Amino acid sequence: MRSLPDSIIVILFKEEYRMRHIGKYFIVMLLWFFIMIPPVHADTDDAKGCSDHPMFTRMPGFYIDDCEQKEFEQLPFVDSKGKEVVAEGKSSFIKYVLKSGEKAPSELQIVRNFVNAIKRIGGVKTYEASGKAYFKVEKGGALTWIHVRAFDQGEAYSLRIVEKKTMVQQIEADASSMAQNINQTGKVALYGIYFDFNKADVKPESEPTMEEIAKLMQQNPVMKLHVVGHTDNVGDLHYNIKLSRTRAEAVVKALTSKHGIGANRLNANGIGPLAPLTSNKTEDGRAKNRRVELVEQ
Numbered sequence: 001m002r003s004l005p006d007s008i009i010v011i012l013f014k015e016e017y018r019m020r021h022i023g024k025y026f027i028v029m030l031l032w033f034f035i036m037i038p039p040v041h042a043d044t045d046d047a048k049g050c051s052d053h054p055m056f057t058r059m060p061g062f063y064i065d066d067c068e069q070k071e072f073e074q075l076p077f078v079d080s081k082g083k084e085v086v087a088e089g090k091s092s093f094i095k096y097v098l099k100s101g102e103k104a105p106s107e108l109q110i111v112r113n114f115v116n117a118i119k120r121i122g123g124v125k126t127y128e129a130s131g132k133a134y135f136k137v138e139k140g141g142a143l144t145w146i147h148v149r150a151f152d153q154g155e156a157y158s159l160r161i162v163e164k165k166t167m168v169q170q171i172e173a174d175a176s177s178m179a180q181n182i183n184q185t186g187k188v189a190l191y192g193i194y195f196d197f198n199k200a201d202v203k204p205e206s207e208p209t210m211e212e213i214a215k216l217m218q219q220n221p222v223m224k225l226h227v228v229g230h231t232d233n234v235g236d237l238h239y240n241i242k243l244s245r246t247r248a249e250a251v252v253k254a255l256t257s258k259h260g261i262g263a264n265r266l267n268a269n270g271i272g273p274l275a276p277l278t279s280n281k282t283e284d285g286r287a288k289n290r291r292v293e294l295v296e297q
Helices: 006-036 107-120 175-185 204-219 237-258 283-289
Strands: 062-078 084-098 124-129 132-139 142-151 156-164 187-190 225-230 266-270 291-296
Touching (some): 062 142, 062 283, 107 132, 175 204, 204 237, 237 291
Antiparallel strands (some): 124 132
16 A cells, blocks of 8 residues: 655645644634623513503613503502592503613602603593502593502512403393203302492492392292302401401392392392302402302292
């Protein structure tokens, strides 16, 4: 076998050296590239699934740390007289936190930014205290309540917004379907009787359901019913039992005084959260458990 000339061996050696040198240079450059690019920190990104509410942009230098939306909820707000009012409808909660290295505004500065922004869209401030404010916006027949709260020396703030609407009734409250349920199961659950938060006065929008209950009893003159109030499991047990009974009594009073149903045909009771239809672990479940039932005597 013939050996390679010395000149060719030298060329091959130089080429091998050059390729090794280029490989080392490439690795060094790659390491330098990753070192020079600053890492992206997860804590400065918006929380998964969260975004700004369509009504507002965020304060500069903040990211969304947490958020929550519910299709129907009751929440307390404060009116222009400093009194608590309960707003119900679709709710949105967004918590903003200052990014690392950004200069924090004052809590007052955050609140005043929202005062100006809401004024520009035709809203009004109903109440302001240290680090927080309440607002109301009425447009196109819709009512929106807004609560802004700044905290941690301006390094965080939260928005809570309720867009008022009527809850979709889950069971048609007509006399025939009530009679069918009572004949089949001895009871019927109703979701068309409304009360203000922590109160027992039957609200005017309950009237269609009340009329159907009266019709049911007029069509079945020997029928006698227990009117049973139910709550979810939020709050004190004894308070909820008392509240549910008081609400049931208010329903009986309305049926006897406004609709002419004999008082001897109705019996009011309340058992609070003691007979849930489903789990109280979700808002949907709690909504199903807040109900009035008609139970055949």
